[in-house]
Amino acid sequence: MNQDLNKKPLNKKEYFIVSSMLFALFFGAGNLIFPLHLGQMAGSHWFVAMLGFLVTAVALPLLSVLAISVTKSEGVYDIGKPLGHIFALTFMILIHATIGPLFGTPRTATVPFTVGVQPLLPTSWARPGLLIFSALFFIFAFFIAYQESNILNSLGKILNPIFLLLLFSIFLLAFAHPLGAASTQPAVHAYHQAAFFNGFLQGYNTMDALAGLAFGVTVVTAVRQLGKTKPSSNARVTAQAGFLATAAIGILYIGLIWLGATTLAHFKLSADGGVAFNQIVSFYMGGIGHALLATLMTLTCLTTAVGLVAAFAQDFHKHFPQLSYHVWLALMCSVSFITANFGLDTIIEWSTPILMFLYPFAMVLILLSVCSPLFDHDPVVYGLVVGFTTIPALLDMISSFPAVISQSGLGKTLTAFQHSVLPFSAIGMDWVVPALIGTVLGLSYHFLQPVISRVSPSQR
Known part of the structure; x- marks a missing residue:
């Protein structure tokens, strides 16, 4: 369409709606744990590592959404379509499998378990605990996505701001009473000479550039529904809203990376950011803060999981209609449950x-x-x-x-x-x-x- 249905500029509320949607799509479990772990590994080189991380974890996801808009794509399949049907379909399957049942979606269960539940359990109960927790987690995700209910999305509008408010509370406490000086903490060997490029590579772990290709069409469609149907107008609004959302995420990343570096004054380098986050919350807020944050993280990760499993089932049903949406949904949740029980460290490693x-x-x-x-x-x-x-x-x-x-x-x-x-x-x-x-x-x-x-x- 060459003309906008809505020729008036969008107001601040409409920009906020689109920006909030994009923020919610991108900010999940991995966006919390990987910046913290990067800060721990980079130590005194945290700032240079942060710059590299922001390229692949902030700038690239924004460009992925713009790519969907500029090419008028309906999803990740269309991004690969210039190279033919087989490549496009293979690329789509690999992207969805990665951000879906093999790695991304299982992480939505393992992160809240590692941060919130596992520290409360005896060591011998770690594996059975993960089994029970992940089973309940994906059963809930399945039934919510099956009903295609808006209840969890509505709760997400309340839970996510509360979670972010508590996260900012930790930032304020950390700035007021830092664990240590980030500029004096030791860095692992790889970050002494190539902090920027190691930060760049660590940004891959957020999977947001891949998610942007898979879910960018959601944002583009939302902008069209606001009347910006002309491709150039749509791209401009998407870019502006995307800049606001990714800028907010970028600010969180900066705080998390710095916070991760400061932890080395009190704690050893952890195996993953989940352990580091648990240590930070317990240090600043004690048991009550830990329990509250663990609960909120579980619920916010559940909202992310519902979006991921539903998107996977919808896209695969579209390209492979032999199986219904509900069958694809069941397969997605089942494989995610199995993968989650390999544990967070194994998921990250593979x-x-x-x-x-x-x-x-x-x-x-x-x-x-x-x-x-x-x-x-x-x-x-x-x-x-x-x-x-x-x-x-x-x-x-x-x-x-x-x-x-x-x-x-x-x-x-x-x-x-x-x-x-x-x-x-x-x-x-x-x-x-x-x-x-x-x-x-x-x-x-x-x-x-x-x-x-x-x-x-x-x-x-």
Whole structure:
């Protein structure tokens, strides 16, 4: 549509509605624990690491939403469509599986359990406790999504602000009575020389760029419902609302990363941010604060889980209608329950290599989509850029797997090849140069091919 149904500028309330929706879509369990853990690992280098983290955890998710808007996509499938049906479908399945039942959705159960419930249980009850907690968690998620009820969404409008208010209360206490000086805390070895790039890679763990591709259409549709149906107007409103939402998330990240760095004055480097968050809450607010925050975190994570399982079931039913929405929903909740019981540490350990593989594709597809009007959405450009990105992405995945794979004979051979041939492989950025080569070749073909084709055979 070339004209807006609503030609008046949106008011502050309408911008707030869209921004709040985007904030709710992005801010989940991982957005809390990974910045804290990054701060602990970066120590005195927390600020530089934070800058890298903000690129992939804030700027890239905003660009992913803009990519959906600019290309007028109906979801992640359409982002990959210039490369053909098979690639688009495969990319969609991988994205949904990653932010869904394999890693993202199980995390919504394991984080509140690790932070709120596990510290109250005897050590021997950790696994049975997770089994019972995750079973109840996904049963509730299933029935709420099955009924397609708005009750939990309504509760989310109340719970999320209360949760954020309590989080800001912790920030205020931490600023007033810091655990220690972040600038003097020790950093792990990797952050001494490459804090920015390690922070950049840690931003993958939030999965927000992938979520932005999967759920960006929700925001774009909401903007259309407000009358901004012209593509340029829609993109502008989406960008402005997205900037407000991601700026708010970015402020939370800065506070969390700083807070994580200060904990080293009192606590040892934790295995994950869930443990660190539990330590911080208990230190500042005691048992009552811990119980309240654990309860709110469980409920807010439940709202996120309902959105994830429902979106997964809807998208898969659309592309694979042989199974009903409710069957896909049951499968999603069942697999998420099974995955959750491997535990938070295992989920993080095995999700990292998958993210190292998917994120380069997501980044180049997001940038290509945003810039696609400049080269008329030419599939040749898409093909060359993605094609040149494939090998480095595969090698990054293999080298990031747990030792059983990465330290095998084949794993060591491939990693040695990777480090000897591809620039920046030591910092996980070896896909950048190949992607740039593919971009140059693709754009050269796009802009020179019409000129060459106009030359007559005799002139050649």
